[in-house]
Amino acid sequence: MSEYTTGELAKMFDVSIRTIQFYDKKGILKPSHISENGKRIYTEEDVSRLKLILMLKNLGLPLKAIGEILASDNSMIVLDLLLEQRLRAAKDQVSLRTIDDIDKIMSNKKALRKVHMKMVILGLLMDVAEIGGLVWGIKKGQWVPFILIMLLAIIFAIWITKYYFNSVNYICPNCNYEFRPKFRAAFFSNHNPKARKLVCPNCHQKNYCIEVYAGEADVKIAE
Structure with missing residues (x-):
């Protein structure tokens, strides 16, 4: 050797x-x-x-996420799915026979990017409002606006989190099954920018499942 x-x-x-x-x-x-x-x-x-x-x-993964994937039993399958999302046109990943296939893949990537960007922008706007309320309270000694903003921020955070999880599905690297996890399971699971550690409702194995845009796909919600 x-x-x-x-x-x-x-x-x-x-x-x-x-x-x-x-x-x-x-x-x-x-x-x-x-x-x-x-x-x-x-x-x-x-x-x-x-x-x-x-x-x-x-593929843009941080070292911590890479270490977690390498430690999993399906590291190569996870890599294949990541490459499939990033390089669907590659022949060794998947055969694209029609323009419709390519269009569908590109649309999925763009839609997922829009979801992420919308969350970032709305989050930044909320941060600005919170800081503004805090500065107002410190300068004027009036804390009611800040308290109201914080209450709205909590409600907003709940809404944006549910919006996010309703906008994405996950693909199991073991059986290639697309599903949507329950909110609690998804919220508390380990994750990285590309995948989330979930239990597949089809094969019942726990792996890093690849995130994709949900769209109008009719998928099973995990128990």
Whole structure:
């Protein structure tokens, strides 16, 4: 079996030695063993793991999320689904036979992006209102407006959260089943920008399920 030092591994993937050392420090790419002279030694299995890490990183996932995915039993399936969402046109992911297929995929991505942007914009506006109410209270000594704004903020937060979870579905990496989780299950689950750890109502396995725009899809709501 081939073995590689930190420098050789870094050169193979055109990354810096510090990057490999950083991944080691974060616990997502540990060397297979340390040589007698103190060098970190990596094997072909580590090469495959680094390749997966870099793919997930290129998809925009933070290292914490990458570590969670690598620790799951279906890390490769999760990667496939992420690539399918990001690169549906690639032949090794899915066959796109018609213009309608491409249009549907692009529409889904745009709609999901709109949901995210709407939440960010509304959230920022609410933050401005809260800060304005706080400043008014400090300067004028009148706290009633601030209290009313905070009450409205709580109501708004509940509404925007429900709006978000009603706008998205999730695809199970194990059985490729699309579903919508109950609000409580989705709200308290571990998640990253692309996926959420949920129990699939079809195969009943708990995995990082990929987020997609719900649209008018008729899907099962998880128990």
